[in-house]
Amino acid sequence: MEQISREFLELIGVSxxxxxxxxxxxxxxxxxxxxxxxxxxxxxxxxxxxxxxxxLAGIQKCIAAYIRELIEIYRFPEYKNRGDKLVxxxxxxxxxxxxxxxxxxxxxxxxxxxxxxxxxxxxSFFNERESQSDNKTILNSRCCHCGLNRIxxxxxxxxxxxxxxxxxxxxxxxxESSKCNEMLECLDGEMEWENIHTTFPHDAYWGEKEAYNEYxxxxxxKEIRTGQERVSAIxxxxxxxxxxxxxxxxxxxxxxxxDYLNQIVGNADPQPISGNELTLFSAxxxxxxxxxxxxxEDAIDILTAEVEARISKGIGILPKGAPKxxxxxxxxxxxxxxxxxxxxxxxxSVGTFLAGAMDTEQFQDDDVYxxxxxxxxxxxxxxxxxxxxELIVKILEKYNLDGMLYGFFAFDRWLxxxxxxxxxxxxxxxxIQYFYLEGDFWNDEKYSLKDRMSRIENIAYxxxxxxxxxxxxxx
Amino acid sequence: MARSKVLYDKDQIIDKAFHIVxxxxxxIRKLSKELGxxxxxxxxxxxxxxxxxxxxxxxxFNILYRQIYxxxxxxxxxxxxxxxxxxxxxxxxxxxxxxVQYPGVYLLIYGPDKALLKKDVEVRPFYKLFNQLxxxxxxxxxxxxxxxxxFVLLEYIMHGMLMNTLIEKQTVNKExxxxxxxxxxxxxxxx
Numbered sequence: 001m002e003q004i005s006r007e008f009l010e011l012i013g014v015s016x017x018x019x020x021x022x023x024x025x026x027x028x029x030x031x032x033x034x035x036x037x038x039x040x041x042x043x044x045x046x047x048x049x050x051x052x053x054x055x056l057a058g059i060q061k062c063i064a065a066y067i068r069e070l071i072e073i074y075r076f077p078e079y080k081n082r083g084d085k086l087v088x089x090x091x092x093x094x095x096x097x098x099x100x101x102x103x104x105x106x107x108x109x110x111x112x113x114x115x116x117x118x119x120x121x122x123x124s125f126f127n128e129r130e131s132q133s134d135n136k137t138i139l140n141s142r143c144c145h146c147g148l149n150r151i152x153x154x155x156x157x158x159x160x161x162x163x164x165x166x167x168x169x170x171x172x173x174x175x176e177s178s179k180c181n182e183m184l185e186c187l188d189g190e191m192e193w194e195n196i197h198t199t200f201p202h203d204a205y206w207g208e209k210e211a212y213n214e215y216x217x218x219x220x221x222k223e224i225r226t227g228q229e230r231v232s233a234i235x236x237x238x239x240x241x242x243x244x245x246x247x248x249x250x251x252x253x254x255x256x257x258x259d260y261l262n263q264i265v266g267n268a269d270p271q272p273i274s275g276n277e278l279t280l281f282s283a284x285x286x287x288x289x290x291x292x293x294x295x296x297e298d299a300i301d302i303l304t305a306e307v308e309a310r311i312s313k314g315i316g317i318l319p320k321g322a323p324k325x326x327x328x329x330x331x332x333x334x335x336x337x338x339x340x341x342x343x344x345x346x347x348x349s350v351g352t353f354l355a356g357a358m359d360t361e362q363f364q365d366d367d368v369y370x371x372x373x374x375x376x377x378x379x380x381x382x383x384x385x386x387x388x389x390e391l392i393v394k395i396l397e398k399y400n401l402d403g404m405l406y407g408f409f410a411f412d413r414w415l416x417x418x419x420x421x422x423x424x425x426x427x428x429x430x431x432i433q434y435f436y437l438e439g440d441f442w443n444d445e446k447y448s449l450k451d452r453m454s455r456i457e458n459i460a461y462x463x464x465x466x467x468x469x470x471x472x473x474x475x
Numbered sequence: 476m477a478r479s480k481v482l483y484d485k486d487q488i489i490d491k492a493f494h495i496v497x498x499x500x501x502x503i504r505k506l507s508k509e510l511g512x513x514x515x516x517x518x519x520x521x522x523x524x525x526x527x528x529x530x531x532x533x534x535x536f537n538i539l540y541r542q543i544y545x546x547x548x549x550x551x552x553x554x555x556x557x558x559x560x561x562x563x564x565x566x567x568x569x570x571x572x573x574x575v576q577y578p579g580v581y582l583l584i585y586g587p588d589k590a591l592l593k594k595d596v597e598v599r600p601f602y603k604l605f606n607q608l609x610x611x612x613x614x615x616x617x618x619x620x621x622x623x624x625x626f627v628l629l630e631y632i633m634h635g636m637l638m639n640t641l642i643e644k645q646t647v648n649k650e651x652x653x654x655x656x657x658x659x660x661x662x663x664x665x666x
Contacts, residue, residue: 406596420596433603436596451485454537458601461540465566465604468547472559 001027001037008044012067013060026067029074033118035126043126051335052125053277053317058303062280063125065295070121072290073114076162085109085235086164088193090148090177091116092286092381093170094372096247097228099292103246105237111290114161115151119442123333124280145412147442149180156184163192166234168227171199172220173382194234198227207386211377220376221369228369245368247292252375254293257300258282264307266324266350266399270316272307275327275348276338282351286379317342323402323463324349326432328419334408334441336449337456344460350399385422393429402463404430407437433466435459485520489530496531497579503527525591528583532592535573535580536601543569560660566604567633567656571649574637582641585634605630625663632659 005027009019030040053059076086085105089098091113098111122128155161171178178197185191200220204210211217232238258281265273281300289296314320324347338348363371376382380391396404406423409416416438423434437455491509495501503524507514521527546565547553553562574581584592592598605626614622633656640647 403600423596433600435600438597454533455597458533458536458540461537461544462601462604465540465544465547468544468553469559469562469566472553472562 004037004040008040011044012064013057014064025071029071032074047127048125051339056306058299058306059277061299065299066121069117069290073112079110087111088164088167089113089288090169092173094376095288096251098288100239100243100247101237103243104239109237111288113287115148120333124335145176147411149176152180166194166231168196168231171197196227196230198223204384210383210387211374217370217373220373224372225369241368248371250293254297261304262350268311270320271347272310274317274338276335279351318347322347323467326401326404327351328406340456346460389425396430401432403433403435405435408439408441410438411440411442488520492527493531493534496583497577529595532584535584539573560664563660571652578641
């Protein structure tokens with residue numbers, strides 16, 4: 001195990017100096033997750049090189065950032081034993097409020113969304129469904145909605161993820177997470193940890209620009225501030241507005257870098273990196289992390305320089321002129337989807353689901369929580385459908401896409417339906433053809449590559465035929 | 476015992492259903508009989524008959540689009556652009572070949588089941604090749620509208636002729652069909 005683990009850490013760009021420190025921790029983390037020597041070997045030799053562009057140092061460092069977060073989660077019992085505080089969150093949330101706690105208390109507090117990080121790493125880099133996602137205890141696949149709920153419930157029942165001091169759930173977009181914790185509370189009688197829910201009614205009118213509705217912004221800002229104060233009371237870590245402001249600054253800086261990377265990749269022909277690599281950086285935006293954006297920012301700076309070099313040299317993952325397919329949510333935890341499209345000559349390009357970087361810097365406010373609330377309301381997924389469509393159209397105007405891909409929401413009862421309703425409206429406004437793939441990105445057991453391939457091929461043929469005829473029309 | 480047979484792959488069901496559709500009427504009973512399994516076994520793999528029809532349509536589109544793309548891609552006269560009429564002719568011709576080779580599947584896709592299939596978000600884009608082409612082009616609204624009407628009518632003419640051939644058994648040979656389509660295209664699209 002030691003040799004292949006060393007190879008793994010080398011593959012993800014961990015420096016020689018650091019490997020000796022990280023190696024024992026990684027081996028224990030892998031064992032905790034049931035990753036055998038064979039499984040790590042498969043990931044190192046086949047899965048990661050097949051699905052991720054490991055030539056790029058920025059990608060290596062980004063994957064390493066995920067692994068560092070996971071190792072931290074493994075070490076949580078050790079931290080708790082020495083008296084540190086643990087704060088859990090959910091996704092999507094605005095990570096700045098969690099990061100502010102870390103800024104205040106440093107290594108005396110630890111932040112995570114354990115089920116998200118475990119599932120992401122296991123699926124993306126090891127092609128392994130996390131063992132906690134099996135139906136061991138409760139919540140079958142029809143009942144669990146988001147796969148993260150099942151992992152959380154199972155882990156709690158089996159006590160495989162240590163209890164936090166407090167769980168701060170953002171029920172603004174995903175209130176299943178909050179419901180799931182309430183359910184755990186009912187099952188347990190008395191919880192070992194405190195639950196805080198930040199919620200907000202979805203009562204905006206169709207098309208209302210929520211980020212500019214002062215009442216909604218103020219209301220949400222108060223809700224978030226109340227959540228922060230309650231976390232402070234439970235942990236004893238008194239977070240001030242200054243720490244929150246610093247955290248927002250770091251978040252905004254990273255979000256802008258993601259936005260810039262999206263723009264240069266999305267508008268380059270040939271496209272220098274794939275949608276998998278792009279989403280690796282953007283999907284983490286709404287996740288509370290232990291290290292904040294420290295390692296991710298280093299990774300994105302390196303990758304951006306590498307991408308700029310590729311663009312200037314005309315290096316692409318596919319030949320110039322290959323169609324580009326935007327993505328509502330590039331399901332990077334099922335990376336074979338992107339690979340299957342690449343194999344069929346299609347670039348998966350920018351994503352719009354978590355486009356949190358848009359206009360983030362324009363807001364100045366004495367109340368930092370109002371800035372957070374506005375940033376939240378600029379996320380297309382966080383607002384009413386009319387506003388969402390407007391925000392997505394604004395994003396798509398920046399790119400010349402051949403199509404948009406939606407789907408992989410079969411785990412949920414409203415997500416997929418919401419997008420299906422939105423598609424005709426977006427088609428009308430953008431003139432872009434939308435495609436949908438049924439599937440479940442938390443658990444691809446039912447929707448395999450083989451099973452989806454005819455659909456992926458159809459989309460690829462369609463886009464290539466369309467592109468070929470358009471060339472005839474344009475000339 | 477046929478009824479104890481286990482299916483290992485959904486593809487087996489789709490391939491068999493594709494064959495049945497192409498030859499005639501599809502039913503769960505007929506499909507399960509041909510597969511040598513019980514209807515109940517079949518329902519472990521598919522939700523209902525509409526689910527199977529959808530899969531057959533997806534397979535049909537796969538064959539059709541692959542063929543259109545291959546022909547467009549290998550047509551030397553199209554390299555470099557500027558020949559919209561020829562590219563449309565290729566599509567129309569491939570549609571004819573597909574309808575003749577897979578009449579049952581063509582009828583499933585473009586016949587009475589079309590209304591239901593088009594409601595399915597995974598399938599609907601593949602009905603929209605022509606009417607999406609003119610979008611997002613740097614052309615005047617007037618020209619865009621002209622293109623829209625041209626392609627809508629093209630589809631009506633093309634499928635009308637093919638349906639006549641397949642349903643009413645009025646033989647429209649390929650040369651005749653292509654000649655009529657070419658006449659329409661050259662008059663409607665001025666290059």
